[in-house]
Amino acid sequence: MTFHQRLRRAWERSGSMLCVGLDPDPARFPDVLDAAPDAIERFCTAIVDATADLVCAFKPQIAHFAAHRAETALERVCEHIRSQHPEVVLILDAKRGDIGSTAEFYAREAFGRYGADAVTVNPYLGTDAAAPFLEAGGVIALCRTSNPGAGELQDLVVDGTPLYLHVARMVADRWAAIGDCGLVVGATTPSQLADVRAQVGELPILVPGVGAQGGDLTGSVQAGRTGAGTGLIVSSSREILYASPHDDFADAARAAARRTRDAIAAVA
Amino acid sequence: MTFHQRLRRAWERSGSMLCVGLDPDPARFPDVLDAAPDAIERFCTAIVDATADLVCAFKPQIAHFAAHRAETALERVCEHIRSQHPEVVLILDAKRGDIGSTAEFYAREAFGRYGADAVTVNPYLGTDAAAPFLEAGGVIALCRTSNPGAGELQDLVVDGTPLYLHVARMVADRWAAIGDCGLVVGATTPSQLADVRAQVGELPILVPGVGAQGGDLTGSVQAGRTGAGTGLIVSSSREILYASPHDDFADAARAAARRTRDAIAAVA
Numbered sequence: 001m002t003f004h005q006r007l008r009r010a011w012e013r014s015g016s017m018l019c020v021g022l023d024p025d026p027a028r029f030p031d032v033l034d035a036a037p038d039a040i041e042r043f044c045t046a047i048v049d050a051t052a053d054l055v056c057a058f059k060p061q062i063a064h065f066a067a068h069r070a071e072t073a074l075e076r077v078c079e080h081i082r083s084q085h086p087e088v089v090l091i092l093d094a095k096r097g098d099i100g101s102t103a104e105f106y107a108r109e110a111f112g113r114y115g116a117d118a119v120t121v122n123p124y125l126g127t128d129a130a131a132p133f134l135e136a137g138g139v140i141a142l143c144r145t146s147n148p149g150a151g152e153l154q155d156l157v158v159d160g161t162p163l164y165l166h167v168a169r170m171v172a173d174r175w176a177a178i179g180d181c182g183l184v185v186g187a188t189t190p191s192q193l194a195d196v197r198a199q200v201g202e203l204p205i206l207v208p209g210v211g212a213q214g215g216d217l218t219g220s221v222q223a224g225r226t227g228a229g230t231g232l233i234v235s236s237s238r239e240i241l242y243a244s245p246h247d248d249f250a251d252a253a254r255a256a257a258r259r260t261r262d263a264i265a266a267v268a
Numbered sequence: 269m270t271f272h273q274r275l276r277r278a279w280e281r282s283g284s285m286l287c288v289g290l291d292p293d294p295a296r297f298p299d300v301l302d303a304a305p306d307a308i309e310r311f312c313t314a315i316v317d318a319t320a321d322l323v324c325a326f327k328p329q330i331a332h333f334a335a336h337r338a339e340t341a342l343e344r345v346c347e348h349i350r351s352q353h354p355e356v357v358l359i360l361d362a363k364r365g366d367i368g369s370t371a372e373f374y375a376r377e378a379f380g381r382y383g384a385d386a387v388t389v390n391p392y393l394g395t396d397a398a399a400p401f402l403e404a405g406g407v408i409a410l411c412r413t414s415n416p417g418a419g420e421l422q423d424l425v426v427d428g429t430p431l432y433l434h435v436a437r438m439v440a441d442r443w444a445a446i447g448d449c450g451l452v453v454g455a456t457t458p459s460q461l462a463d464v465r466a467q468v469g470e471l472p473i474l475v476p477g478v479g480a481q482g483g484d485l486t487g488s489v490q491a492g493r494t495g496a497g498t499g500l501i502v503s504s505s506r507e508i509l510y511a512s513p514h515d516d517f518a519d520a521a522r523a524a525a526r527r528t529r530d531a532i533a534a535v536a
Contacts, residue, residue: 023370063366063373069381071339097390098331098363099415102291105331113337122365124392125413126420145393147367152394156426156434163431166424 003089003118003138003180007204010056010089011230017221018261019057020047020253021093021208021237022077023064032247040065041073043249045080047241050250051257052081057089057233059206060114078114089117091206091233095142096133097122103132111137120184120206123167127174134179141171143196146186146209164192165199172200182206182233185224187215194223202226204233211239211260221267236260271357271386271406271448275472278324278357279498285489286529287325288315288521289361289476289505290345291332300515308333309341311517313348315509318518319525320349325357325501327474328382346382357385359474359501363410364401365390371400379405388452388474391435395442402447409439411464414454414477432460436467450474450501453492455483462491470494472501479507479528489535504528 001009011017024040033039048058058081065074081090092114096106110119110133118138121130133139144154144164154164168183175181183200185193187209196205205224209215217234224232240260244252269277279285292308301307316326326349333342349358360382364374378387378401386406389398401407412422412432422432436451443449451468453461455477464473473492477483485502492500508528512520 061366061370061373063364063370063377066339067373067376067381069339071334071337095364095366095390096331097365098329099413102329102331105329105335108335109331113335122363122390122392124390124410124421125415126417126422128417129413129415142392145367145397147393147397149394149396152438153392153431153435154394156431158424158426158431163421163424163426167421170420 004204006117007056007089007233010087013087014053014056015265016054016056016261017230017232017234017264018055018257019059019091019206019233019235020051020055020240020257021235022047022058022060023237023241025064026068028242028245030245030247030249038073040068040070041076044073044077046250047253048077048081048085050254051240052085052088054254054257054261055088057091059091059093059235061093061237075114078116082115090115091140092116092119095120095122097125097129099125099129100132103129107133107136118182123170127170130175131178134175134181138180138182139175140182140184140206141167141175143167143171143183144185144189144192146188146213146215150186165195168196168199172203176203184208187213187217187220190216190219190223193220197224202231204231206233206235208235210234211236217263218267221264234260234264272472274385275324275357275501278355281355282321282324283533284322284324284529285498285500285502285532286323286525287327287359287474287501287503288319288323288508288525289503290315290326290328291505291509293332294336296510296513298513298515298517306341308336308338309344312341312345314518315521316345316349316353318522319508320353320356322522322525322529323356325359327359327361327503329361329505343382346384350383358383359408360384360387363388363390365393365397367393367397368400371397375401375404386450391438395438398443399446402443402449406448406450407443408450408452408474409435409443411435411439411451412453412457412460414456414481414483418454433463433467436464440468440471444471452476455481455485455488458484458487458491461488465492470499472499474501474503476503478502479504485531486535489532502532
């Protein structure tokens with residue numbers, strides 16, 4: 001099954017557009033994991049098992065593993081998701097982007113080594129640089145990000161239209177002709193999410209920035225969902241991962257994930 | 269010493285603006301390495317030792333290691349460069365880019381784990397996303413890349429000026445106020461390199477695309493060098509790495525590196 005097929009099934013099965021971002025930070029782990037040499041793997045696996053029935057996707061963020069020399073832990077977490085929760089979509093958040101032959105090696109990393117259904121990709125290098133990813137798996141392009149300075153380049157106006165909408169058009173017209181793709185649009189400005197949705201038809205949109213980053217969940221869901229009431233992958237990381245600093249962390253993560261899932265579903 | 273200080277010393281000491289890109293591809297390794305479990309490390313170390321006196325920098329490309337689960341080999345190659353050839357600048361080619369706290373983890377990966385002097389970064393997320401890198405080490409921003417479709421976004425016109433020159437200005441004005449930076453401009457179009465040089469003063473420019481990619485070496489050096497006759501990091505990978513498929517590969521790499529170094533120095 002392709003990325004789009006798996007995502008549609010995940011939305012249907014779970015009734016959820018929530019994605020839990022796996023951003024492990026040992027400095028914030030509960031005390032119970034302090035002495036464990038495999039703390040990163042155990043933390044992520046516990047979060048995954050506690051929330052899998054509440055989500056459409058998991059999104060491990062690779063820098064949080066790479067900074068700690070924990071690629072093997074990431075491989076094991078991905079393998080755990082694929083074997084124990086095969087109905088959940090696996091998105092590798094790596095924001096890759098390079099040319100030709102190097103893009104092929106990055107694609108092997110994401111889809112071969114980690115077995116991801118989709119990987120996040122930076123659009124600055126254009127369609128030919130994205131093709132090796134699109135030919136190997138799902139691709140989610142950065143479009144309008146949620147950081148304070150996102151607009152510095154992304155909002156520059158080209159022919160009367162901001163750059164991020166040119167990116168949206170490029171992805172919808174050219175990348176979608178090569179393979180299964182989607183876009184990243186932060187939850188910080190729902191009007192921009194509405195503008196992107198108007199450009200990209202039914203393409204899935206990954207929406208980070210709810211939860212700890214303070215994005216507008218209700219406004220984002222209203223602006224971004226499709227006529228079918230799906231179309232979004234609403235990602236929350238820290239608010240769920242670090243809901244409790246004690247050994248009830250997995251239960252607290254489940255409760256936080258349930259609240260966010262329900263808040264998404266309750267949007268009128 | 270900072271990235272800029274180390275780079276100036278490397279240009280002076282070596283008399284070379286050549287950078288050897290370390291893009292190991294086991295499918296192209298010489299037969300003599302076929303059975304070696306540590307082939308990637310041995311190949312890179314042999315290339316490094318054969319060319320170190322001919323270059324100002326080495327540039328390992330991380331996807332070529334990550335696709336083969338070879339992060340430990342990359343750590344060892346970086347450690348070898350720093351301990352055996354401490355006068356050569358170490359650039360991690362990773363084209364990273366993410367927001368806030370995640371950028372901090374990527375910076376730890378590049379500067380802590382691998383001990384790089386500088387890392388390549390994608391500019392699409394803006395200055396605040398680059399700041400965690402700039403505060404921790406050198407940053408080389410993608411500006412105008414060498415792939416066939418580079419212009420799809422990078423040449424879009426904003427207020428009469430192509431986007432890549434807005435990126436050049438952002439880096440020269442705002443990124444340079446935070447830390448040591450430079451830019452990537454492909455060797456494929458020297459006139460664009462001249463336009464970038466006119467925007468960025470003496471900032472170093474990394475120029476990939478000579479050698480196997482067929483870029484214009486003479487035109488690029490003429491367009492990009494500074495008044496001091498330096499300012500460029502001219503990168504070649506495959507033409508040097510795979511100069512011979514036999515067990516004379518390191519000698520052949522040295523000969524190819526010497527030819528490119530001399531060609532750069534001979535530009536009138």
